Amino acid sequence: xxxxxxxGAGFVGSHTVxxxxxxxxEVEVLDNLSTGHRAAVPGGTKLHVVDLLxxxxxxxxxxxxxxxxxxxxxxxxxxxDSMRDPFHYLRQNYLTALNLIQSCVGHGVRKLVFSSTAAxxxxxDRLEPIPETAPLLPGSPYGESKMLIERVLHWADAxxxxxxxxxxxxxxxxxDPQGRAGEDHRPETHLVPLTIDAMLGxxxxxxxxxxxxxxxxxxxxxxxxxxxxxxxxxLRALAQIDGRSLAYNVGNGLGYSNxxxxxxxxxxxxxxxxxxxxxxxxxxxxxxxxxxTTLRRETGWTxxxxxxxxxxxxxxxxxxxxxxxxxxxxxxxEAGFAIG
Ligand code: UDP
Numbered sequence: 189x190x191x192x193x194x195x196g197a198g199f200v201g202s203h204t205v206x207x208x209x210x211x212x213x214e215v216e217v218l219d220n221l222s223t224g225h226r227a228a229v230p231g232g233t234k235l236h237v238v239d240l241l242x243x244x245x246x247x248x249x250x251x252x253x254x255x256x257x258x259x260x261x262x263x264x265x266x267x268x269d270s271m272r273d274p275f276h277y278l279r280q281n282y283l284t285a286l287n288l289i290q291s292c293v294g295h296g297v298r299k300l301v302f303s304s305t306a307a308x309x310x311x312x313d314r315l316e317p318i319p320e321t322a323p324l325l326p327g328s329p330y331g332e333s334k335m336l337i338e339r340v341l342h343w344a345d346a347x348x349x350x351x352x353x354x355x356x357x358x359x360x361x362x363x364d365p366q367g368r369a370g371e372d373h374r375p376e377t378h379l380v381p382l383t384i385d386a387m388l389g390x391x392x393x394x395x396x397x398x399x400x401x402x403x404x405x406x407x408x409x410x411x412x413x414x415x416x417x418x419x420x421x422x423l424r425a426l427a428q429i430d431g432r433s434l435a436y437n438v439g440n441g442l443g444y445s446n447x448x449x450x451x452x453x454x455x456x457x458x459x460x461x462x463x464x465x466x467x468x469x470x471x472x473x474x475x476x477x478x479x480x481t482t483l484r485r486e487t488g489w490t491x492x493x494x495x496x497x498x499x500x501x502x503x504x505x506x507x508x509x510x511x512x513x514x515x516x517x518x519x520x521x522e523a524g525f526a527i528g
Contacts, residue, residue, distance in 0.1 A: 189213045189214070190215075190255055191213055191214070191259060191426075192217075192218060192250065192258045192259070193208070193259045194217075194218045194219065194259070194262040195219055195224060195260070196218070196219055196229060196233075196235075196261065197217060197219040197228045198219070198224040198228070198261055199360065199372070199415065200360050201219075201261035201303075202224070202228040203416055204419040205230060207420060207422070207423055216233065216236065216249075217229050218235075218246075219238075223374070225513075226514075227517035230368070236249045240287050240288055242287075243291075247287075250288070250291035250294075250297065251291065257297070257300065258297055258301075259301045259426075260300060260301070261303045263303065264277055264280050264281055264330070267327075267328045267330045268377065268469065268470065270330035271328055271471055277329045277330055278332065278333050278336075280333075281336075282336050289341065289350065292350050293344050293348030293350050297350060298351060299350075299426060300341065300350055301352065301422050301425050302353070302355065303355060304356045305331060305334045306478065307330055307331030308334060309476070310325045310326050313473055314473075315402065315403070315475050318479055320435055320479075320482055338354050352429065353425035353426070353433065353436065355418075355421060355422065355425060355438050356436065356478075357418060357439075358412075358437070358439035358440075358477070359410045360412075360418050361378065361379075361381075361413070361503060362412075362500075362502045362503050363506035364506070365416060365502050369506075370507065370510060379449055380412065380499065383450055383463075384457075386463065387453050387454070387460070388507070390511070394462065394463040395463070395465075395466035396463050396464065397466050397467065397468055397469040398469065401475075402474055405445050405447045408472055408473070409445045411441065411442065411444075411476060412444055412496060412499050413478075416502075417489075417491040424488065424489050425483075425487065427487070428486055436480065438478065438480055439480050440480070440491050441478055441479060441480055442494060443477040455497065456497055457504060
């Protein structure tokens with residue numbers, strides 16, 4: 189099959205590109221490289237350096253081949269930034285998706301997998317796993333932008349015949365177990381890479397945001413899903429879209445507290461993590477854990493790296509091999525063509 193992957197130079201996108209290639213599929217990447225890395229696109233894979241805000245350029249790429257499906261990862265993705273700059277987030281994520289979806293409908297693409305988010309489920313704190321049927325109450329403009337796109341996809345299906353799977357991710361972490369890709373956000377704001385870098389002495393001590401949550405040890409609980417398991421969920425969702433659109437939660441259903449993440453990094457590395465208590469971070473729910481039974485039941489998905497040690501071990505291995513992240517890598521992607 190032939191797939192177009194937007195945001196394929198980013199963290200989850202690049203790991204999904206690897207999973208598609210490993211599955212014997214043909215892949216092209218569309219990315220504006222604003223947060224992604226050219227070096228994260230495997231050599232030989234065509235990279236279209238295109239901004240999805242550019243409707244004509246987007247349409248040219250979507251219309252350039254007969255795609256069996258499109259996977260849409262490209263987006264701004266930081267909850268905190270979206271609270272500071274809501275209109276930028278809403279505009280950017282909504283308009284880019286709208287352009288892409290319209291082109292997909294116009295060119296007769298039949299399947300799209302969309303990176304949605306657990307941030308759809310805001311509202312009062314819940315201390316139990318969240319099912320897909322929970323009310324959608326985004327707690328941030330970031331979550332709101334993703335909910336709007338899910339609604340666009342509803343109409344693209346109803347009127348345009350574009351079937352979709354919205355995957356509501358929980359906390360993606362880890363790195364390709366074969367060491368071909370890893371996590372490199374700039375700035376980095378995520379707990380697992382920050383904890384690893386603090387342990388390696390590459391950053392100041394980790395600031396632990398909040399120690400008085402109503403959880404087992406007072407720190408927040410999150411559902412960390414290995415990025416390779418998440419990539420696998422995309423392939424299974426693609427296979428499952430058959431005449432109907434879908435929405436799945438993607439997580440392990442296992443919650444780990446922030447203090448448990450610190451302890452796991454210490455166990456795996458055999459070194460101490462320097463950390464200090466800090467005030468709560470705005471907008472952080474006490475607990476976010478997925479009820480992913482629908483995904484498991486309908487697609488047979490089972491995480492291969494559900495335990496925190498596997499997640500930390502692969503993330504640490506990539507970081508040790510790439511202390512400067514992708515900055516130190518060459519540019520293996522085949523010279524892409526830039527449109528617009
Ligand atoms: N966190 C923290 N210190 C940091 C970064 C994150 O204590 O420097 C906490 C954060 O408050 C949350 C958890 O780690 O409770 C996961 O945050 P992350 O940003 O990795 O993912 P999110 O759940 O916000 O998508």
